[in-house]
Amino acid sequence: MSNTDYLRPRSIAEVSQCLASFPEAQLLAGGQSLLAAWRLGLCKPTHFVDLQDVPDLNDIRSEDGALWIGAMCTHAQIAASPLIVSQIPMLRVLAQGIADAQIRNVGTIGGALANNDPAACWPAGVLAMDASIVTNHRVIPADAFFEGLFSTALQNGEWILGVRFPRVAWAHYLKFEQAASRFALVGVAVARSTRGQVRVSITGLGQGVTRWTDAETALTSQWGVHALNELAFDAEAAQTDVHASGFYRAHLVSVLTRRAVAIDTGEPSLMPPTRTPVLREAPTPSQGRLRGSSLLQASPDRVWQQLLDPAVLQRCIPGCAAMTLTQPEHYQALIKVGLGPISATFTTQIALFTEPPQASQSPMRCRLVLTGEAGALGEGKATVFVQLDTVHDPQTKHINTRLNWQATPELTGKIAQLGNRLMDATALNLSQQFFNRFSGVLSGDTTPPNQKFSLYALTTNVKQWFLRFFER
Numbered sequence: 001m002s003n004t005d006y007l008r009p010r011s012i013a014e015v016s017q018c019l020a021s022f023p024e025a026q027l028l029a030g031g032q033s034l035l036a037a038w039r040l041g042l043c044k045p046t047h048f049v050d051l052q053d054v055p056d057l058n059d060i061r062s063e064d065g066a067l068w069i070g071a072m073c074t075h076a077q078i079a080a081s082p083l084i085v086s087q088i089p090m091l092r093v094l095a096q097g098i099a100d101a102q103i104r105n106v107g108t109i110g111g112a113l114a115n116n117d118p119a120a121c122w123p124a125g126v127l128a129m130d131a132s133i134v135t136n137h138r139v140i141p142a143d144a145f146f147e148g149l150f151s152t153a154l155q156n157g158e159w160i161l162g163v164r165f166p167r168v169a170w171a172h173y174l175k176f177e178q179a180a181s182r183f184a185l186v187g188v189a190v191a192r193s194t195r196g197q198v199r200v201s202i203t204g205l206g207q208g209v210t211r212w213t214d215a216e217t218a219l220t221s222q223w224g225v226h227a228l229n230e231l232a233f234d235a236e237a238a239q240t241d242v243h244a245s246g247f248y249r250a251h252l253v254s255v256l257t258r259r260a261v262a263i264d265t266g267e268p269s270l271m272p273p274t275r276t277p278v279l280r281e282a283p284t285p286s287q288g289r290l291r292g293s294s295l296l297q298a299s300p301d302r303v304w305q306q307l308l309d310p311a312v313l314q315r316c317i318p319g320c321a322a323m324t325l326t327q328p329e330h331y332q333a334l335i336k337v338g339l340g341p342i343s344a345t346f347t348t349q350i351a352l353f354t355e356p357p358q359a360s361q362s363p364m365r366c367r368l369v370l371t372g373e374a375g376a377l378g379e380g381k382a383t384v385f386v387q388l389d390t391v392h393d394p395q396t397k398h399i400n401t402r403l404n405w406q407a408t409p410e411l412t413g414k415i416a417q418l419g420n421r422l423m424d425a426t427a428l429n430l431s432q433q434f435f436n437r438f439s440g441v442l443s444g445d446t447t448p449p450n451q452k453f454s455l456y457a458l459t460t461n462v463k464q465w466f467l468r469f470f471e472r
């Protein structure tokens, strides 16, 4: 366990001041996730900033037609609030179904949202209700807050003061829980606004909370279980792990959504006999465990050139604080990965192997071997294969690029305790962020990415050398 100091501020301003003074400090709410991660050595904050003495974070009140819940309200306090029961009873159902009484009396809504566990209940409730997360800097709509597994839009020094829930006509939350923890194997929240707009959000699928937009459209145009008869949730969007297959999880999504709606309409909720979840072919073991593909609006030559530019890589790799060339084709990068209460800085060696195209029309390929060390937390390794295929757009006549990649990451040490499910989902999430930023760079976006890193740039000579070396 690391040496971590303990701070106990007494006002909202003091909390913000602590976070500004100690960038590696972590807020301590009920400690239900944070202390476990700390004891396992999965995070090493310099300070705990305990929120329990900060006034105004425990309020539940009506506010301009909305309902305000302070960040430090515990699940038990929310479940017992008469205001919640009278205004949004769904929140009571959700809060009283969380874990066991001990955890409900200590765990908080703010901690649960900041943590954004992929099987937690609050993210689903907040997203379906179209609630807003109020921080010390701004108001973040739920759609923009949850960025994927254990990731949120909170920036350095930013923290949650509370959540504002709008009034809705009707809402309900149902989960099929894991027997041991009561976390959601799958949880579904359905909310219908006063104007009849329906939102359906799902937790437990493995990648973080998400919306089921097909169901939302169907239920908005026709409110009733029958509106869902032609829909099946895509099993590929659901994770397979020791608890359940993606196929089973997808089936639960449909079942729980139907049951939730049936509570309001009184219809029978049984699945129609023909409706089974869509299941696509699983990857064969010889393929990388993780795969992805992105269509990029630029020619393969341009994509290739940008992809091999270390300054571009540094800009696009999430959390990349520095990248240096150690020898031809070898870089060293400092990459900070944060996962809820867990944070690790990897010193990563990257070796690049390019494969010259066999013929003028054949795809461009390269292989990256990454080896990362996160001190006492452990090590990670991955081989990533990248291939660029030419795509002709018949309408615009432009030549675009389909970038396909596959990788098999391996972790050892403490960080491996996170398990493959978490690791794979994190890798997929980071890849998605990478390609979003990369697409931005290709389309000329010069906004600096939202991350803390030294604006280190490779010297012009090295950059030129790179461009020349990989020139076709």
Ligand SMILES: Cc1cc2nc3c(=O)[nH]c(=O)nc-3n(C[C@H](O)[C@H](O)[C@H](O)COP(=O)(O)OP(=O)(O)OC[C@H]3O[C@@H](n4cnc5c(N)ncnc54)[C@H](O)[C@@H]3O)c2cc1C
Binding pocket: 026, 027, 028, 029, 030, 031, 032, 033, 034, 035, 071, 072, 075, 097, 098, 099, 100, 103, 104, 106, 107, 108, 109, 110, 111, 112, 114, 115, 119, 120, 121, 122, 158, 159, 160, 161, 181, 182, 183, 184, 340, 341, 342
């Ligand atoms: C065995 C077990 C079963 C559980 N089952 C369920 C379940 O069924 N459903 C469910 O939804 N949840 C479940 N949980 C989660 C639990 O209810 C807590 O909500 C969650 O662990 C967060 O705990 P906490 O509020 O004590 O926050 P902490 O552990 O203190 O903090 C968690 C993270 O949030 C950050 N943080 C805390 N407060 C803020 C804030 N105001 N602003 C910004 N960042 C903040 C911390 O720095 C830390 O990174 C379970 C937890 C356990 C241990």
